[in-house]
Amino acid sequence: MDQSVAIQETLDDGENCLIAVQCLLLLDNGTESRLLGLVEHIKEHALFMFMHRRMAITGSDVTLQKIIPISYDFSVVEVSSPEELAVVGADTRLRVTFLNEEIEFKLPFGSHTRLFLSEVNRAWCDVCEQYPKSPKFDWLTKYQKSAKEPGSLPSIAASTGKIAKRERSHSADTRGHKEDKHTNSSTDKARGEGAHENSQERVKGEGRNELVRLSTHTVSNKAQMLTMPQFGLRDTLIKCELLKNEDAYTYIENFSFFLGTYNVNGQTPKESLRSWLGCTPQPPDLYCIGFQELDLSKEVFFFNDTPKEQEWMKAVSEGLHSDAKYALVKLVRLVGIMLLFYVKKEHAEHISDMEAETVGTGIMGRMGNKGAVAVRFRFHNSDVCVVNAHLAAHVEEYERRNQDYRDICSRMLFRQLDPTLSPLTIMKHSIVLWLGDLNYRISDLEVDHVKDLIMKKDFETLHNHDQLKRQMDEEAVFVDFLEGEIEFQPTYKYDMGSDKWDTSEKCRVPAWCDRILWKGKNITQRHYRSHMTLRTSDHKPVSSLLEIGIKVVNEESYKRTLEDIVRSLDKLENECIPSVCLSKSEFHFKDVKFMQHRAETLTLHNDGQVPCKFEFIKKLDEPAYCKPWLTANPSRGFLAQGDSVDIDLELFVNRSTAPELNSGQQQLEDILILHLERGKDFFISISGSYLSSCFGSSIHTLCQLKEPIQDMPLETIRELSLMATSETNSPDTEKALDIPKELWMMVDHLYRNASKQEDLFQQPGLRSEFEEIRDCLDTGMPDTLPGSNHSVAEALLLFLDALPEPVIPFSFYQQCLECYFTSGQCKMIISMLPQCHKNVFNYVTAFLRELLKNSAHNRLDVNILATVFAALLIRSPTKQDIMEKRKTQEFFQHFLVQETH
Amino acid sequence: MAKQYDVLFRLLLLGDSGVGKTCLLCRFTDNEFHPSHISTIGVDFKMKTLEIDGIKVRIQIWDTAGQERYQTITKQYYRRAQGIFLVYDITSERSFQHIMKWASDVDEYAPDKVQKILVGNKSDEEQKRQVATAQGNKLAKAYGMDFFETSAFTNHNITESFTRLAELVLQANKKDLDVLRVSINDKLNLAALEEEEGVCDSSSDAQKTCWC
CATH class of the missing domain: 1.10.555.10 (Rho GTPase activation protein)
Incomplete structure (x- = not known):
């Protein structure tokens, strides 16, 4: 019976009794029955406690005893006393504290109590939501006099600034624990603390729901990310894994790289370059040819446009080894610094991710009269970077050259295919080939001494005075780079068109300006030499033939590796699907009686690798997740990894559900769907046998029954109740009773x-x-x-x-x-x-x-x-x-x- | 190069209890086989990535409870499926006869465009066979479905049948897919990546300085 109606009759307009519950007030010397009503007035709430006659039906049946305003200092704690341990279906014992008072109640077990508590909980949350606005409770003052206990409303206003901690623990959690003391002390403690705690407290107060909402943001590990719909991460993971397992599907194969560098001093090609480029017995697989001082005119400096580009490219194309066909893959030029990249035709399809960049380090540290051009590419599965640099000139400027090198390294950035990835630097490549007019000179030796050593071919002594060697030994430049033994005479500076050392006024000291270095594994130099026969420039061209081990993909094992990776990612993802195990999936309630509380516990244990949200969900075309005679408590929630929760499945047949069960038109049968968010659904079968009762049976049916209802076959009752609906007042109910014998x-x-x-x-x-x-x-x-x-x-x-x-x-x-x-x-x-x-x-x-x-x-x-x-x-x-x-x-x-x- | 994109869709395994739906799924996703029968009580799913015509397809495969008492409930899962396996057991005439009922439920509750294939499982148990391959073929033909006899035990035709259904779904949704190709929102991916990998280097290629 809805007793809130009786309370409502005692209230003023605008005040509503939202819900009421009959309960027992715990006193020192026993218990007394009370009616508790939750009353609302313009978003303010209070609990009204009434003394009452029998089952309160009208306002005259109830007498207001006490008002408990729901403010910050209000708290409701569910307590379980030791002697009531773990009794499913036991009454709910409640401690209400407000101001300095504490009252304990016993509420009947069941869903109505749950509903009442959740309404009170919501009212309390409302108060906190409006913080710092304090509820005034003006509307309560008029009751002050009528309340039987005078002074039950002491200074409401004074209390509103304080905040009480709410520890609304669910029976599932407290059951089996002796928590009275703990909750007591924490409540006291919290009461003394300041208003700043509000937000924190609220999370606790709203408890499970708040946690549920938060849980979507707690994703922390990669595996969980995988399950998100942003597929990009998956691709990146696959790429990473492929890289990690590269050895499994690649093998090393040697390819010959012909590297050449030539400072042409602004000249046009006058002679065939074959003696330089075609000097190897076998045609090389790739050519990387660098030029410096391609054009010294002002025009190229300012407009970066020169006819020499085409002329020299043509000369190179014609000078390549004649035994193979080559494709020009890339030409890149910055003023006079040019790099040409050719591959044998058959290798072209294995070149990918080709990028070219330039960096100027000349005038003002930016202009292109000095600097470098570079290409990067992927050959089979290896990343290669080739740099052609022209560093600062003059004997004494080796520090400047070191600086140019560093500038090139830091400023040469290749954009990546995936624009979300940061650009690649030169040093990120596993293979770096560096050639060019690096301009390092021979220092601390007189010209004549140098020329004398050259005459004697004592390159070793000479090399010890080489600035580049010295700087590299000091690790000031080209760290981790290697250079082959120099067994050729310096390539600078000659009189043009001859092999004679510079005879000009300046009379430069000969130097190994033109160099070729490399960095990376599996690289062997086959030759490193100059080409004296070319006389176009004041430099001689230099070449190096490198045999480089390139990672080549075995298609079959690549496919297998990729499949393995995808499979393991799938597996990881599948393992991270929320998962719980159920203590039982079928529940049977035997011999259920009218108005008899029955309950069973379903334990959920999160045995998965992620936290999960669970909820009983509605079936198609049904108004609720379960039949009206059943409830699940809690019906939704949040479960951390490894945690368990007890869900009470409560069965209660009341007057609205009894008639159809009595008559056998309905059975105690239901299937609940327990849904895990982003996870599976469980079906939980509920069944039971209901013992027919005169309660909830119709007068007509009962009049036909001469025996107690449970002695009758169910089929008879069923037929009788069907008859009742079809033919009321039928004359041939010969032996019907006048009134039900139970009545x-x-x-x-x-x-x-x-x-x-x-x-x-x-x-x-x-x-x-x-x-x-x-x-x-x-x-x-x-x-x-x-x-x-x-x-x-x-x-x-x-x-x-x-x-x-x-x-x-x-x-x-x-x-x-x-x-x-x-x-x-x-x-x-x-x-x-x-x-x-x-x-x-x-x-x-x-x-x-x-x-x-x-x-x-x-x-x-x-x-x-x-x-x-x-x-x-x-x-x-x-x-x-x-x-x-x-x-x-x-x-x-x-x-x-x-x-x- | 075009932005990587994926397609995700749902496939559903239907059929009587005990025909081997869960085993088919386990074999396909984990390459495992558990001979003991534990009834699925509910609806479970697993993910699997396939590559079809160069498109990375991620499929979510739903395994349903086959027991009769759950059938009214499992129906509410049909409408979310793009592809459906109708599975029977070649050693059970009864499970084969029930395919018609399953198929008519699918017609009623699944989306119109849903793709179906017929699967006769347990093809390794030849000596216990009650349903001839020809019968399966005939039924599949009548419904306009592809037909596979599979064995989760020997891993026979497992990948083939799953891939085939995925292909059919892909074809049926080709139009939507092309739209997807254009409108794929890679901003989302980007954000996820940065958060996860911390790769956003402060240097950006916009700063590239070249005066020439």
């Missing part, structure tokens, strides 16, 4: 034993006794009704309340409202009721009139009985308002008073 048993019992019982119908009965009475009525055992008068009285009320069709059938309800004021018409309506309903009505009213004769003892009056029984006998098919309620009461009063005067 007779209860009324007769009360008539004989309780006519003078004080406060009959006003004191609540005992649940345990109700259960005995129910069983007695349904099985016929024992012969007489057990329990106290109050319990039998309550059973009678419940019986009437549970009738699927009320004593005055729904179809007569409207008529009742229309003629409630005329006694004659009211009786007319009764006379039109189906026979068995009419019998029941007359029987009950006769009984009540008997009771009124003893009003001196039982203290009943017409008003009380009309209020109690009108609500049960004359029910609205829809929601009833107060006006209608009054009319039904007046209607019923006619039958209580008629024969008393």
Whole structure:
């Protein structure tokens, strides 16, 4: 019965009783029944505690005792005492603290209590949401006087600045733990702390829901990222893995690289370059040919355009080894610095990711009169970078040359295919080939001495004075680069068109300006030499033939490796699908009775590698995730890795679900879908056997049953209830009872034993006794009704309340409202009721009139009985308002008073 | 080079309890086989990446409970599928006869464009065979479906049948795919990458300085 209606009647306009629950107030010397209502007024909430008569039905049944404003200092803690350990279905014990007070209640086990608590919880969250605005509770002051305990509202305003910690622990968590002390102390502690804690506290307060929301942001490891729809990461991971496992699908194959460098001093090609480029016995696989001072004119300097580019390219193309066909892959030039890259035709398809860049280090450190051009490319599976540099001139400028080298290294950046990746530097390549006019000279030796050493071919002594060698030994430049033994005379500076050393005024000291270096594994130099026969320039060209081990892909093993990687990523991903294990997937509730709480525990254990959110979800075309007689608590939540949660599956058949179960039209059968977010769904089967009861059976059916309902075959009950709907008032119900024998048993019992019982119908009965009475009525055992008068009285009320069709059938309800004021018409309506309903009505009213004769003892009056029984006998098919309620009461009063005067 | 993109779609395994749906899935994704039968109570899925015509296809394969009492519930999963395996057991005439019921459920609850193939599993158990290959062929033909006899035990025709259904789905969704090709949002990928790898180097190629 919804007792919030009774509370509502005591409230002012604009105040709403959202939900009410009957509970036990725990006192030092026992317990007393109270009614707790959650009352709302413009977003402010308070708990109203009422003393009450029997099951409170109207406002006159309740007396306000205490108001508990829900403010920051309010807290509700679920506690479990040691003697009540782990009893599924036990009452919920609650400690409410506010200001300096603490009250403990016992709330009946079940979903209604849960609902009540969640509403209170929500009200508390509302307060916090509005922080720092404090609730004023002005509307409560008017109740202050009426409340039975004076001073129950001491200084509400003073309390609002404080914040209380809320530790709303679910029974699932606290069950089995002795937590009283812990929650106590933390509550106290929190109360003393400041307002800044608010946000933190709220996370706790909202508990599970808040965590659920947060959980989407806790993704931290790669495996979890994989499951996200951003596929880019997957590709990157595959690339990384491929790189890591490169050895598995590549093998090293040697290719010959012909490297050449030639400072042409602005000249045009005058002679064939074959003696330089075609000097190898076998045609090389690749050519990288660098030129410096291709053009010394101002035009090229300012416009970077020169006809010499084409001329020299043509000369090179014609000078390549004649035994093979070559393709020019790339030409890159910065002013006079040019690099040409050729490959043998058959290798062209294995060149990829080709990029070319230039860096100027000349005038102002930027211009292209000095600097470098470079190409990078992937040959089979190896990344190669080739640099052609022209570094700063003059003997004393070796530091400047070192600086040029460093500038080139840092500023030469190749963009990557994937624009999201940072550009590649020269040094990122596993193979770097560096050639050019590096301009390092021979120092500390007189010209003549140098020439003398050259004459003697004492290149070793000479080399010790080579600036590049010295700088490299000092690791000032070209760190990790290698150069082959120099066994040729310096390539600078000659008189043009001759092999004679510079005879100009400056009379330069000969130097090994033109050099070829390399960096990387699996590289062997086959030759390193100059080419004296070319006389076009004041330099001689230099060449180096390198045999370089290139990683070549074995297509078959590549495919296999890729498949392995993809498979392992899939596996990783599949392992990271949220996963839980269930303690049970089938639940059977045997012999379920009317209004009997039954519960089973389903334990979820997160055995996966990620946290997960779970939720019971709706089935297609069904209004809720489960049938109305079932609830799962909690029905959703968050579960960290390795954690477990207990879900209570509660079964409770009330008056709205009982009729169809009694008649066998419905069974206790359901399948719940437990859904894991981004994961699988579990099906949980619920089944049960329901023991038919007179509670929730129709008057018509019961009148046909001469035996206790549980002695009847289910099929008979089913047929009877079907008949009831088709042919009301049928004449051939020859041996039907006038009224249900169960009703007779209860009324007769009360008539004989309780006519003078004080406060009959006003004191609540005992649940345990109700259960005995129910069983007695349904099985016929024992012969007489057990329990106290109050319990039998309550059973009678419940019986009437549970009738699927009320004593005055729904179809007569409207008529009742229309003629409630005329006694004659009211009786007319009764006379039109189906026979068995009419019998029941007359029987009950006769009984009540008997009771009124003893009003001196039982203290009943017409008003009380009309209020109690009108609500049960004359029910609205829809929601009833107060006006209608009054009319039904007046209607019923006619039958209580008629024969008393 | 075009931006890498992936396609994701869902395939559903349907058929009577015990025909080997879970085993087919396990064999395909993990290359494992567990001979003992544990009824699937619910709906489970696994991911698998395939490459079809150069397109990386990621498929989510849903394994459903075959038991009759769950059938009304499993139907609500049909509408999310782009491809459906109708699986029977060649050693069970009954499971084969039920294919018609499964197929009509699919017609009713799955999207119109859904692709189906018929799979007769347990082809290794020749001596217990109750359904001839010809019968399977005939039924598949009647429904206009491709047909495979497979064995999760011997790994026979497993990859073939999954790949085939994936191909069919890919073909059926070709149009949408081409739209995807143009409109793929790689911003999202980018963000994910940067967060994950910390690769965003401060130097950018926009700073490239070349005066020439």
